[in-house]
Amino acid sequence: MIFPNPEDLSPEEFELLVKEWFESCKGELSSFNATQRQIKSGYDGDYEIDVAISFEIFGGAKIDVIVECKKYKNPVGRDLIQILKDKKNSTGSHKAILITTSTFQSGAIEYAAKNGIALMEVVNGAAMFIQASAASARELPSIPDKLAALVWPEDPEGFMALPMAISKKRIFVLEHYLEDGWAQNKAIHPTPAHSCLRK
Structure with missing residues (x-):
């Protein structure tokens, strides 16, 4: 799946494309469901989740993933990663992912690595994980390969x-x-x- 030029998308359209991207990658996951703008209750209030994903593994164990979508021009800072971590903890979600049309500040990458937050960037129309879990951060090349x-x-x-x-x-x-x-x-x-x- 190729993402269009971010300049041509509204934030809501970007969220919908992210939802469709995850749906295209679900593979053999059981009971997979992705919902845009879902309200999830946490111990300190309700949250609107850009894309909420759930699926089952091991014959019935439910996994919840929350995805934050940021259609930005400027690099994403640590503060947004911290908010997402708090949202993940409050809602009891198993994983949190932040995907952006921009890049991430070094402090954001370091904080995400320490707290197991996955980071993704849309580069040349492709969604790329730059960090999938705790202590696994890596930098993208400044000029990404087109071929x-x-x-x-x-x-x-x-x-x-x-x-x-x-x-x-x-x-x-x-x-x-x-x-x-x-x-x-x-x-x-x-x-x-x-x-x-x-x-």
Whole structure:
């Protein structure tokens, strides 16, 4: 899924596209549901959640995720991450994600890393996790690659391995794959990088 130019979107339209992006990535998740502008009750009041997501794992355990959408031009600061963390704790949600059309200040990234808040940026129309959980922050390149793909190789037993990112600046993973003995006679299945990019 490709995000349009943020300049052409209202905040509400951006939220709806984020909701649709998560729906496109639900895969095999059971009882998946994503709702825009949902009211969730917390121990200190009610909150309007930009995108509220729920699904089940392990045969019935319900997982709640709250997503904050920020259509910004300026970098997102630590204060917004702290508000989102407090909102997550108050509502009893299991995970919180902040996605923006801008970038994040270093203090925001550091605070999110310490508190397990996932951060996402929309870069060249693609939604990208720059930090998925506690202590896993990484920086995006200042000039992101425009040409990219994901490759799913197979191991000798026929199982799908983890996807490998391929771009003009990152062809080394493809080189290593092709040089590896077990890669011979195995199919490579590239897919556009904008479809469900994940860390």
